[in-house]
Amino acid sequence: MHGIIKKFPGVLALGGVDLEVRAGEVHCLLGQNGAGKSTLIKVLSAAYQPDGGTIVWDGGTVSLTTPVAAMGLGISTIYQELDLVADLTVAENIFLGHEVSRGGFSRRSHANAQARALLERLGHGEISPTRPVGTLSPAAQQVVSMARALSHRTRLLILDEPSAVLDQEEVRNLFRVIRNLTAEGVAVIYISHRLEEIRQIGDRITVLKDGRTVATGLQVEDTPTQDLIQLMTGRSIEYVFPPRRPADDFGDPVLEVRGLSVSGVFSTVDLTVHAGEIVGLAGLVGAGRSEILEAIYGARRPSTGTVSVAGRRLRSGAVAASVRAGVGLCPEERKSQGLLLDHPVFHNITVSTLARFSRGGFLNGAAERAEAEQLTTALDVRPAGVNRPVRNLSGGNQQKVVLARWLMRECRVLLLDEPTRGVDVGARTEIYTLIRSLADKGVAIVVVSSEIEEVLGLADRVLTVREGVVVHEAPATELDESRVLDLVMEGSVA
Numbered sequence: 001m002h003g004i005i006k007k008f009p010g011v012l013a014l015g016g017v018d019l020e021v022r023a024g025e026v027h028c029l030l031g032q033n034g035a036g037k038s039t040l041i042k043v044l045s046a047a048y049q050p051d052g053g054t055i056v057w058d059g060g061t062v063s064l065t066t067p068v069a070a071m072g073l074g075i076s077t078i079y080q081e082l083d084l085v086a087d088l089t090v091a092e093n094i095f096l097g098h099e100v101s102r103g104g105f106s107r108r109s110h111a112n113a114q115a116r117a118l119l120e121r122l123g124h125g126e127i128s129p130t131r132p133v134g135t136l137s138p139a140a141q142q143v144v145s146m147a148r149a150l151s152h153r154t155r156l157l158i159l160d161e162p163s164a165v166l167d168q169e170e171v172r173n174l175f176r177v178i179r180n181l182t183a184e185g186v187a188v189i190y191i192s193h194r195l196e197e198i199r200q201i202g203d204r205i206t207v208l209k210d211g212r213t214v215a216t217g218l219q220v221e222d223t224p225t226q227d228l229i230q231l232m233t234g235r236s237i238e239y240v241f242p243p244r245r246p247a248d249d250f251g252d253p254v255l256e257v258r259g260l261s262v263s264g265v266f267s268t269v270d271l272t273v274h275a276g277e278i279v280g281l282a283g284l285v286g287a288g289r290s291e292i293l294e295a296i297y298g299a300r301r302p303s304t305g306t307v308s309v310a311g312r313r314l315r316s317g318a319v320a321a322s323v324r325a326g327v328g329l330c331p332e333e334r335k336s337q338g339l340l341l342d343h344p345v346f347h348n349i350t351v352s353t354l355a356r357f358s359r360g361g362f363l364n365g366a367a368e369r370a371e372a373e374q375l376t377t378a379l380d381v382r383p384a385g386v387n388r389p390v391r392n393l394s395g396g397n398q399q400k401v402v403l404a405r406w407l408m409r410e411c412r413v414l415l416l417d418e419p420t421r422g423v424d425v426g427a428r429t430e431i432y433t434l435i436r437s438l439a440d441k442g443v444a445i446v447v448v449s450s451e452i453e454e455v456l457g458l459a460d461r462v463l464t465v466r467e468g469v470v471v472h473e474a475p476a477t478e479l480d481e482s483r484v485l486d487l488v489m490e491g492s493v494a
Contacts, residue, residue, distance in 0.1 A: 001017060001018060001019040001020075001040070001043075001044065001053065001054075001055050001056075002018055002053055002054050002055075002056065003016045003017070003018065003052060003053035003054065004016065004017040004018075004019075004040065004043055004050050004052070004053035004055075005050060005051045005052030005053055006036075006039050006040075006043055006048060006050050006051055006211075007051050009394075012211055013036055013039040013211050014036050014039055014040060014043070014050070014211045014212075015210070015211045015212045016052075016053070016212060016213075017036065017040055017053070017208065017211070017212060017213050018206075018213045018216055019040065019206050019213070019216065020216065020217065021156065021187045021189060022187060022204075023155070023185050023186075023187050024182045024183070024184075024185045024186070024187065025182065025187060025188070025203040025204060026178060026182060026188045026190050026201050026202050026203050027187070027188065027189050027190065027202070027203065027204050027205070027206065028189075028190050028191075028192070028198045028201075028202035028203075028204070028205045028206070028220070029041075029189055029190070029191045029205075029206055029208070030191075030192075030198070030205060030206070030207045030208070030228060030231075030232060031207060031208035031209055031232055032209070032232050032233070032450070032451070032452070032485075035208040035209050035210065035211070035232070036208045036210075036211040036212075037160075037191055037208055038160065039211075040208070041077060041158050041160060041189065041191070043055075044064075044070070044075060044077075044158065044189075045064075045067055045070050045075055045076075045077040045158065046064035046065065046066055046067045046069055046070040047067060047077075049065070057073055071152045073155070074152065074153055074154050074155030074156060075154070075155070075156045075158070076148075076149035076150075076152055076154040076156070076157050076158065077149075077157075077158040077160070078142070078145045078146060078149060078157070078158065078159050078160065078162065079160050080160045080161040080162075080286075082138075082141055082142065082145050083145075084133045084141055084144060084145065085133065086132065086133055086134030087132060087133075087134060088132070088133060089129065089130050089131060089132055089133070090115060090119075090127060090128065090129045090130070090131055090132075090133055090136075090144050090147075091108075091111045091112045091114075091115035091129035091130065092111070093133050093144055093148060094111075094114075094115045094118065094129075094144060094147050094148045094151050095111050095114075095115070095148075095151060096148070098151070098152070099111070111129075112129040112130060114151070115129035115147065116129050118147040118150055118151060119143065119144075119147055121147075121150065121180075122143055122146055122147060122150070122177050122180075123173065123176065123177060123180070124140070124143045127140055127143060127144070138166070139166050139170040139173075142162060142166070142174075143177075146177065150181075154186060155185075155186060155187065156186070156187045156188075156189070157181065157186055157187070157188050157189070158188075158189045158191075159178075159188065159189065159190050159191065160191045161191055161192060161193070161286070162174060162190070162192070163192060163194065163197060171197070175200060175201050178190070178201060179201075190202060193284045193488070193489055194489060195225055195228060195229075195489045198220060198228075199220060202220040203219075203220060204217055204218060204219060204220065205217075205218040205219075205220060205223060205228070206218070207228065207231040207232060209231065209232060209233075214231050215231050226482070229481075229482050229485050229486065229489075230482070232485065233452070233453075233481040233482060233485065240429045240432070241432050241436075241457035241458055242432055242433050242436040242437075243436075244460055244476075244477075245276065245439075245440065245460075247460065247475070249276060250274035250275060250276045250277045250460075251274055251275030251276050251442055252274065252275060253272050253273070253274050253275075254273060254274060254275050254309060254310055254412055254413055254444035255271070255272070255273040255296070255307075255308075255309060255327075255413045255444045255446070256271075256272050256307075256308040256309075256311075257269055257270060257271040257272070257296060257305065257306070257307050257308075258270055258305055258306050258308075259304055259305040259306070260292070260295055260296070260302050260304070260305030260306070260307065261302060261303050261304040261305055262288075262291055262295055262300060262301075262302050262303055263303045265288050265291045265468055266288030266291055266292055266295075266465070266468035266469070267468055267469060268304075268305075268469075269292055269305070269470055270470070271446070271463065273413070273444040273445070273446060274444060275412075275442040275443070275444055276439050276440065276441075276442050276443070276444070277439065277444060277445070277460050277461065278435065278436070278439050278445045278446075278447060278458060278459045278460050278461075279445070279446050279447070279459055279460065279461050279462070279463065280446075280447045280448075280449065280455035280456070280458065280459030280461070280462045280463070280476065281293075281446065281447070281448045281455075281462075281463050281465055282449075282452055282455045282456075282462055282463070282464045282465065282484050282487075282488065283464060283465035283466060283488050284450075284466075284488050284489070285450060287465045287466055287467060287468065287488070288465055288467070288468040289417075289448045289465050290331075290332050290417050290448060292448075292465070293329060293415045293417050293446065293448060294329075295307075296322075296327070296415060296446070297319060297322050297327055297329040297415055298314065298315075298316070298317055298318045298319040298320075298321060298322040298327075299319055299329070300317070301316055301317030302316055302317070307322075309322075309325040309326060309327060309412060309413055310325075310326075310412065312325065314327075323352060323409070325412070325413075326409075326410070326411050326412035326413060327411065327412070327413045327414075327415065328352075328405070328406030328409060328411040328413070328414050328415065329415045329417070330399070330402045330403060330406070330414070330415065330416045330417060330419060331417050332417040332418045332421070332448070334395075334398055334399060334402055334421075335398070338402045339390050339391075339398060339401070339402065340390070341389065341390060341391040342389055342391060343389065343390065344386060344387045344388060344389060344390070345372065345376065345381070345385070345386040345387070345388060345389075345390050345393070345401055346368050346369045346372035346373070346386035346387065347368070348390045348401050348402075348405065349371075349372040349375060349376075349386070349401060349404045349405050349408055350368045350371070350372060350405075350408065351405065352405050352406070352408070352409050353405075353408050353409050357371075369386050369387070371408065372386045372404070372408075373386050375404040375407055375408060376400075376401075376404060379400045379403070379404055379407075379434065380400075380430065381393070381397050381400050381401060381404070382394075382397055395421075396420075396428070396430070396431065399419060399420070399431060400430075400431070400434070403431075403434060407438075411443060412442075412443065412444065413443070413444045413445075413446075414438060414443050414444070414445045414446075415445075415446050416435065416445065416446065416447045416448065417448045418448060418449055418450065419431055419435065419447065419449070420432075420449070420451075420454065421450075432457075432458055435447070435458065436458070447459055452481045452484045452485065453481060455476070455484070456476050456479055456480070456481065456484070457476075459476045460475065460476060461473065461474070461475055461476060462474060462475075462476050462479055462484070464484060464487045464488060465488075466487065466488050471487055472487050
């Protein structure tokens with residue numbers, strides 16, 4: 001891949017990426033969340049069409065117009081979120097889309113035999129081809145996904161965070177399978193945040209940062225972990241954060257979380273946030289950060305633990321009770337989880353405060369619009385006008401609308417999950433200033449961000465979460481990016 005460019009509205013996701021993968025090697029693709037790794041492999045698998053650059057396969061330039069075209073060349077991708085059909089059998093999933101048939105009729109016995117051969121090739125002959133996939137463990141489901149990839153005569157296998165759902169023994173077996181495949185000449189692109197895995201399975205490394213290649217073709221054995229972390233943390237964008245207030249200016253504890261757990265997701269989280277304080281949660285995608293916020297908010301019922309606001313214990317798993325207590329959540333996926341896209345701006349702002357505008361069972365639309373107009377003016381939401389559909393706003397202005405909703409509610413606790421995802425640099429600074437101004441007014445704020453620079457620059461105190469466990473807590477001023485990356489990736493930096 002040479003000079004690959006991919007643009008989305010308002011975002012340059014890939015700004016000229018280069019990647020070379022050789023037959024029979026495991027090529028590790030590294031980078032922080034948002035570096036462009038997922039976009040790059042979606043271009044390679046033809047889920048996205050590039051806006052520039054070339055892809056060369058076997059020495060000739062190719063145009064991969066559809067995923068079917070990519071699979072026809074032997075390019076198979078196994079995404080972190082497996083795309084299996086739970087109610088179909090193992091064999092039916094393996095041959096889904098290219099069924100074993102004759103004369104228009106399925107040949108089930110032949111499909112089962114071929115599926116069994118593929119599973120045995122992967123060292124998992126114990127998995128029955130006739131078993132429904134939904135009854136298998138996550139590790140076994142991943143094996144089925146690999147078998148499906150091999151059913152296409154794969155020459156290049158892309159694995160996106162394949163060890164995320166595996167225990168240590170299952171990871172060892174995964175590595176054994178990968179080594180068997182590379183011994184047969186199959187090329188593997190391996191994406192992982194776990195640097196210790198790169199040492200065990202990788203041959204060469206390419207590092208992405210901010211949608212660009214910052215290093216490629218690095219030999220694993222010749223590249224120290226500290227050098228990899230330095231490459232991943234090198235920045236091309238400067239962030240402007242508002243000044244922090246002294247820690248002794250914080251007020252009394254507002255949010256208190258004790259022993260909060262959700263089985264299989266995160267465990268025993270203790271967290272106190274004072275009035276005026278911003279606490280950041282740093283960690284990788286899948287570490288449990290978003291789920292912690294959801295459990296605090298009541299959108300996810302915890303298996304153990306308590307959440308209290310201003311000394312009053314909240315009923316677990318009850319969003320309405322949390323909102324009444326003054327807790328607001330700006331979710332990670334604002335378009336699917338936080339906004340009514342086809343509704344006007346004013347309705348998105350007033351949706352959590354409708355009782356204020358209700359008289360005799362009827363809403364006072366004029367009052368809704370008037371109060372929403374005041375907030376959008378104060379937050380400089382552009383373009384002006386609260387009657388336009390929120391879908392038509394940019395990402396940064398959509399995020400301001402979600403924040404305006406909780407400003408109208410006058411929250412005591414604000415939970416922010418990826419508050420600047422998809423937001424341009426200028427709007428980021430505005431949102432940072434708004435968040436700090438809310439803290440200065442006494443709001444207790446918890447921020448989740450995949451960008452370590454953002455967490456360190458915005459928060460007063462940082463909790464580092466790894467695989468569902470808080471492994472470190474410190475004032476943000478005592479941390480740097482290398483230290484946080486080392487904590488979340490279990491690297492070797494002292």
